[in-house]
Amino acid sequence: MNPVIDVLAASEIDHLEGLWGQLLAHHSKKAPHLAELGALRSPAxxxxxxxxxxxxxxxxxxxxVLVARDGDRLLGYAVVRVLDAPGSWQWGDQVGxxxxxVVDDDARGTGVGQALVGAARERLAELKVQVMKISVIAxxxxxxxFYQREGAVDFVRTLVMPVSG
Ligand SMILES: CC(C)(COP(=O)(O)OP(=O)(O)OC[C@H]1O[C@@H](n2cnc3c(N)ncnc32)[C@H](O)[C@@H]1OP(=O)(O)O)[C@@H](O)C(=O)NCCC(=O)NCCS
Structure with a gap:
């Protein structure tokens, strides 16, 4: 697939709801152990x-907000931010x-994710940011x-635990 990558205006944010729901469902499927700490919220x-x-x-x-389109159809989206985060490594004072x-179920495995990650990296490079952080549900x-193929390496390992009980 050869998607067109666009920047989405804030006024169009509601177009992302369906894809967000797919990501939520994906997380629910991949990380059932997390429901032991509390149920997943409803999609709405x-x-x-x-x-x-x-x-x-x-x-x-x-x-x-970067979106991948095929005509009128939204194939996926990526949201990238820049934070002030000078740290122990000399990665600059900002981090992406x-x-x-998330890529639509029906469009996965066709390079849409790669196109969105490429566009996110280009955007950060324009902003002189050197490193992009990514969190993935265990x-x-x-x-x-997928991210490792794009060049990502392990960074922080985040754990969660109940406070009482
Ligand atoms: C991860 C994701 C963004 C990659 O985008 P993509 O456009 O599918 O990327 P690619 O075409 O390079 O395919 C990459 C991987 O997607 C997975 N994939 C491919 N087709 C798939 C499908 N129909 N359903 C689920 N995953 C699929 C495969 O695991 C593939 O990796 P593998 O060959 O090592 O198994 C996309 O698969 C997706 O949205 N997944 C669900 C949401 C998610 O996990 N988002 C990342 C949260 S951090």
Whole structure:
């Protein structure tokens, strides 16, 4: 597939709801162990919260929502931000964060994800950012392989535990 990559305007954010729902379903399938700490939110509630976050992030001028299109059809999207994060490694004082990447179920395995990651990296390079962080839900090994093919390496390992009980 040869998708067209565009920047999505904040006013069009609701177009992402269906793809966000697919990502939620994917996480639910890949990480059932997390439900032991608390059930997954409903797709509508999860989107309501994520939508608010996107709108807040889009107030930062360097936040970008990239979409892959085939005509009128939305094939996937990526959200990338830039944070001030000077750290122990000399990666510059800002770091890019890939907040979301999802490709429509029917378009997976056709290079759409690669095109979106490529566009996110180009955007960050324009902003003089050297490194992009990515968080992957534990159990989503397909996505880890995908990112490693794109050049990603292991960074932080995040764990969660219940506070009481
Ligand atoms: C991970 C993802 C963004 C990669 O995008 P893509 O356009 O499918 O990328 P590619 O065409 O290079 O395919 C990459 C991987 O996607 C997976 N894939 C391919 N077809 C798939 C399908 N029909 N359903 C699910 N996963 C599929 C495969 O695991 C493939 O990797 P593998 O060959 O090592 O097994 C995309 O598969 C996706 O949206 N997955 C579900 C959501 C997700 O995991 N997002 C990342 C969250 S951090």
């Amino acid at each position: 509630e999860s989107w309501r919260l994520r939508r608010e976050q996107y709108i807040e992030w889009l107030r930062e001028p360097r936040t970008t 964060v890939l907040e979301t990447l 159990g989503n090994e397909d996505a880890v392989r």
